[in-house]
Amino acid sequence: MNDLELDGATQEAAQDVERNTDQQDRHDEAQKEEDDFLDPSRWWFASTACPLIAGTFGPMANAFSVCALVEKWRVYIPPGTDEGHGIKVxxxxxxxAINSISLVFALIANMSLLLNMARRLSFAIAQPITIISWFMSSFLLIILVAIASTSIFRIQPMQEHALTQAFYYGIMAAGIYFIIASLMVxxxxxxxxxxYPKEFRLTPSQRTLMLQTIGFVVYLLLGALVFSTVEGWQFLDAVYWADFTLLTIxxxxxxxxxxxxxxxxxxPFAIGGIVMVGLVVSSIRSLVLxxxxxxxxxxxxxxxxxKVIKSVNMDRRTIRVGIFEKIDFSEKGLTESQRREQEFRVMRRVQEKAERNRRYTALAISSTAAMLLWLVGAVVFMNAEKPQGWSYFVSLYFAYTSLMTIGxxxxxxxxxxxxxxxxxxxLLAVPTLTILISNMGDTVIKEFKDLTIWLGSLTVLPDEKGVYATFKIALKRLQFGKLYRPDNEKNPTPESSKQTTLDRLAEHIEDEELGEAEEAAEHGDxxxxxxxxxxxxxAKEIRQLMMDANVSPPKQYTYQEWSYYLRLIGLDEDDSSRHRKPRVENKRSKQKGPDLGAADGGKDENDDRFTWSWLGIRSPLMGNTSEAQWLLQRLTRTLELEMHKMKSPNGKLRNEQPPVSMEGLRNRQGSGDSDPEELLEKGVNSAEVRRRGRS
Structure with missing residues (x-):
């Protein structure tokens, strides 16, 4: 008797441990998602962008340091010539000596950073070496530039002497070293x-960009060295030539x-350079994407x-999703599923609006950067080319033809x-224009493409539905204050909402691979x-989601599809215990109860599980992954837990009723007029039944 009691107590303890472990895993997973969404978004620039910029611009600064070292800093200008053809002093x-020491410090900094990124040197050792070395290199060059700018270094009369390209390369190298060292701080x-962890979590594309930048800079300098020897040019003039040649200017x-x-x-030099530039451009574009x-x-x-959550007006029963767009929003008289679907449609609209704002904001930022590059560059060229009498318009013209690689x-x-x-x-124009063109492809070019197709459908190339149908759809899209949806998604009937689930499950029943299920049915189990x-x-849905995860652009699922998938992972949309509680309104208080978009609305009294809302921070539509990837992870995790239950010694866990079954579907096939909701409930146990079983 004692052994039986002990065995029963052991089984109950094991069951509690398994249940608590599962609940803790779900809680930890939800918390990790929220932390991943909030924290890295704020610190992504410091954790990833800063070391990426440093690793990319560091080799460029090294190249400028080499240019500042290999040639003299002063030149004598004979009568009748200019500073570009002077005699070196x-x-x-x-x-x-100081210039050489500065270059050594810079090389040590770059090597330390690369070893740290390759995990050959620890963060605690590498970062002090990198930061101190870059700051030392910058300060030494700043001292040299400051001295070279005074009359102590300049030879009199100053009208007959000038500073060479090496001096100006030293200025640029000093500035870049100081900036990237500050970023690493x-x-x-x-x-x-x-x-974030004390390590660099760079992706393969980020590492590739760094290596390609290093390769391009080395290729540029070696090519300049070869052509300066062959053509008899000064080395820095050859660098200038190699630059506008490889960039096809x-x-x-x-x-x-x-x-x-x-x-x-x-x-071979031009072909190799164009290929390398193309690789860099491709890496920058993929990195941005x-x-x-x-x-x-x-x-x-x-x-x-x-903003949308704060715009809810319960008196007028509306929610504002745009400046000119309001959507009917009321929780009164709605079922749990209808209330959830309403939140889902609002969140979907939030997604669309936010993505549009993101695209045009990114376009504005990149356009501003390109404009500044053009306008500021023209100012520098105008002042530098005063001996030629360049006006600002001429400088603008030269800068524009160079940026557009017209030449x-x-x-x-x-x-x-x-x-x-x-x-x-x-060189700075390469990433700037690449990002600009990428952003234009998402906005202006896309809008122009859609407009062209639309105009064609109204004129010479109407689609299959004809000109009238196309024009009617266009008018609907131009209406303000209404949420346009295709006809098959607008105001779905209860029949069509449930039919998605029934049809999907019916397809699985007809499949010949359900032998084990049929065999169990023959034995009455x-x-x-x-x-x-x-x-x-x-398993079947996981395979389908794997295909959906590779679709571009990422696939978006309807509410009915989401309801089906959530039911498979045990998050029934009709189960209010896992959802945000509806608002409670009275005359004294306009709002009472959990917040509409809270990260969680509290915990269920009988279960240690967080509730969630489609408009909350834990909404599947708020994650950084695509919808197919989100569902794929959850379904895979669910299948793993189910396999674990099958191996568990706990009989209750092994025999726990799954969220979907065959009985209701067979009844559906045998009765043509029965209510789909009623038939589904016959064979699909809700989360309520499972929760009672655990308690």
């Missing part, structure tokens, strides 16, 4: 405050290959969600400062039959 030894501060002027060897080498858009979209969705060659720069600045300016059927449905 020897530098003092202390300048060469921000990264270290965020890591020490615990906002083709300014021309006096720097063009004239020897047979130089022209022959141009074929991969991480930047996801994080920006998350912040815009959250901001829009909060007429009717205006060419000749000053040392303009040549050095042009190299940095044109209906629970085992339903469990096998439930497992089969999960």
């Amino acid at each position: 020897e530098d003092p030894k202390w300048l060469i 921000v990264t270290v501060i965020g890591a020490h405050q615990g906002h 083709g300014i021309g002027g006096e720097f063009v290959p004239t020897t047979h060897t130089g022209r022959s080498l141009l074929f 991969e991480r930047g858009k996801a994080k920006l979209s998350a912040r815009f969705r959250e901001t829009k969600r909060q 007429y060659g009717d205006f060419t720069i000749s000053s040392n400062s303009a040549k050095a600045f042009f190299v940095f300016w044109s 209906t629970i085992e039959r339903d469990i096998h059927f439930y497992h089969y449905v999960l």
Whole structure:
């Protein structure tokens, strides 16, 4: 008797442990999702963007340091020539020594950062070395630039002497070192405050961009070295030539290959450079699409969600989702499923509005950056080319033709400062214009494409429904204050809402692979039959979701589809215990009870589970993953838990009734006029029954 009692107590304890473990896993998973949504969005720039910028611009600054070291800083201008064709003046030894030490510090910083990113050097050791080395390199170059700008270094008369391109490359290198070192300080501060791990979690595309940037810079300098030798150019003039050649600007002027060897080498050099530039552009674009858009979209969705929730007017029973758009919103007299569907449709509209705002905000930011690059660049070229008498309009013209890689060659720069600045300016234009073009593809180009197709459907190329049907749909889309939906989604009837679930499950019944379920049914074990059927449905839907996860653009599911999938993972939309409680209104207080968009609306009295709302922070539509990926993760997790239950020694867990069964579907097939809701309830146990079984 004692053994039986002990065995029973052991089984109950094991059951409690399994139940609590499952509940804790669900809670930890929900908490992790919320933390992943909120915290990395705020600290993504410090944790990822800062080291990425440093790792990308660090090699560029190293290249500028090399350019500042390999040539003299002063030049004598003979009568009748300009500073671009002057005679070099020897530098003092202390300048060469300090310049060399600065380059060594910079190389140490880059090597330390790369080793840390490759996890060959710890964060605690690598970051102090990287930051201190870059700051030292910057300060040494700043000292040199400051001294070189005074009369102590400049040779008199100053009208007959000038500073070379090497001096200006030193200025740019010092500025870049200081900026990227400061960015790494921000990264270290965020890591020490615990906002992200003390390591760099760079994606393969981010690492690829860094390696491609390093490769392109090395390729540029080596090509300049070869052509300076072959064509007899100064090395920094060859760097200037290699830059506008590889970026396909083709300014021309006096720097063009004239020897047979130089022209022959141009074929492989240009092809290789264009390929490398294309790879860099592709990496930048994929990087923006991969991480930047996801994080920006998350912040815009959250901001829009909060505004929409605050706009609820219970007196007028409306909710505002846009400046000119209101949607009917009332919880009075609605069933649980209808209330949930109402929230779902509002959240879907929030998604659409937030994504549109994100696209046009990104376009505005990238357009502003491109405009500043153009306008500020023109100011620099105008001041640098004063000996040629360039006006601001001429500088704008030159900058524009260079940015667009038109390169007429009717205006060419000749000053040392303009040549050095042009190299940095044109390299900076690569990511700026790449991001701009990407954002234009999401907005202006897309709108123009849609407009072209729409006009064609109204004129020369009408679709299958004809011109009248197309025009009617267009009018509906232009109506303000109404939420347009296709006819098959607008005001779905209860029959069509439930038919989605019935049709899906009926397809599984007809499949020949339900042998185990049929065999269990022959032995009269209906629970085992339903469990096998439930497992089969999960496996089948997981396979379908795997295909949906690869669709571009990401697939969005209707509320009926979401209701079906949520039922499969045990989150029945008709089960109010897992949902936000409806508002309670009275005359004294307009609002009472849980918040409409709260992260959780409290806990159920009989279960340690968080409730959630479609308009809450834990809504599946608020995550950083696509809807198919979200569902795929949940269904996979559910199938794993079901397999675990089958192996469990606890009989109650093994025989727990699944959320879907075959009995109701067979009844549905045998009766043509029965109510779908009633038939479904015969074979589909709700979360209420399962909760009673656990309690």
